[in-house]
Amino acid sequence: MIIDSHAHLNDERLYEKTGDIIAGFEANNIESCIIAGFNLKSSDLGVKIAEKYNQYALIGTHPEDCEEINDVVLEKYKKLAQSKVVVGVGEIGLDYYYEDNPAKEKQITAFEKQIKLADELELPIALHVRDAYGDCLDTLKRMHAYLNNGILLHCYSSSVEMVDRFNEFDCYYALGGAITFKNAKKDEVIKKIPLDRLLVETDCPYLTPHPYRGEMNEPKFINLTIDKIASVLEKDREEIIDITNKNTKRLFKKIRWIT
Ligand SMILES: [Zn+2]
Numbered sequence: 001m002i003i004d005s006h007a008h009l010n011d012e013r014l015y016e017k018t019g020d021i022i023a024g025f026e027a028n029n030i031e032s033c034i035i036a037g038f039n040l041k042s043s044d045l046g047v048k049i050a051e052k053y054n055q056y057a058l059i060g061t062h063p064e065d066c067e068e069i070n071d072v073v074l075e076k077y078k079k080l081a082q083s084k085v086v087v088g089v090g091e092i093g094l095d096y097y098y099e100d101n102p103a104k105e106k107q108i109t110a111f112e113k114q115i116k117l118a119d120e121l122e123l124p125i126a127l128h129v130r131d132a133y134g135d136c137l138d139t140l141k142r143m144h145a146y147l148n149n150g151i152l153l154h155c156y157s158s159s160v161e162m163v164d165r166f167n168e169f170d171c172y173y174a175l176g177g178a179i180t181f182k183n184a185k186k187d188e189v190i191k192k193i194p195l196d197r198l199l200v201e202t203d204c205p206y207l208t209p210h211p212y213r214g215e216m217n218e219p220k221f222i223n224l225t226i227d228k229i230a231s232v233l234e235k236d237r238e239e240i241i242d243i244t245n246k247n248t249k250r251l252f253k254k255i256r257w258i259t
Pocket residue numbers: 006008036091203
């Protein structure tokens with residue numbers, strides 16, 4: 001069955017429907033989801049949801065909220081990480097897309113601190129990178145000594161060439177609804193990602209796959225992303241599900257704890 005490796009059931013738009021969404025997992029061939037945090041508050045909520053419904057959670061602060069990162073917040077993350085449902089640190093990273101995002105230096109500092117946090121907790125990191133792939137690579141190079149537990153590029157949206165660069169760090173790549181968009185042109189990227197490093201995700205409520213673009217995204221739509229990957233790679237959808245399930249469990253080792 002499918003694992004949605006990045007879902008925001010902690011988003012206020014989905015939170016109210018969480019019970020119904022998870023009740024529908026089996027009918028939609030979904031084994032479980034990983035609820036990604038984007039700041040302390042949403043990480044805390046994600047852990048609570050995951051504990052209540054037997055799912056998993058990532059804890060961390062998105063670059064847009066990076067100004068909240070300080071020693072007190074990092075301590076709170078360490079406490080949260082004691083929960084069995086916490087399988088990684090994320091989403092963390094760099095986002096230079098919006099002009100009013102925090103300054104690059106602030107983003108990089110918060111990114112580095114959370115990379116160290118993940119290393120201390122012996123957890124993999126899930127990265128959000130937008131218009132900042134170069135600086136992300138530089139940061140990973142600088143922080144190499146702290147990268148011992150795996151790296152996931154969530155919603156990978158860069159080029160074929162960049163896959164080569166990130167492969168040097170043995171990164172995993174999660175693909176989501178964006179690959180189904182009519183203008184996506186991501187077939188070559190899908191083919192380029194090593195099969196044993198490929199994960200799937202929704203990033204719900206964002207990035208709803210075609211043909212439901214415009215509607216709010218939910219984990220069930222991950223089936224459309226599976227279909228797209230299967231058709232590009234000319235493989236059976238069951239094979240893609242099996243491969244991505246195994247990859248997700250290899251990267252997020254703590255998932256085994258529950259299943
Ligand atoms: Zn996200």
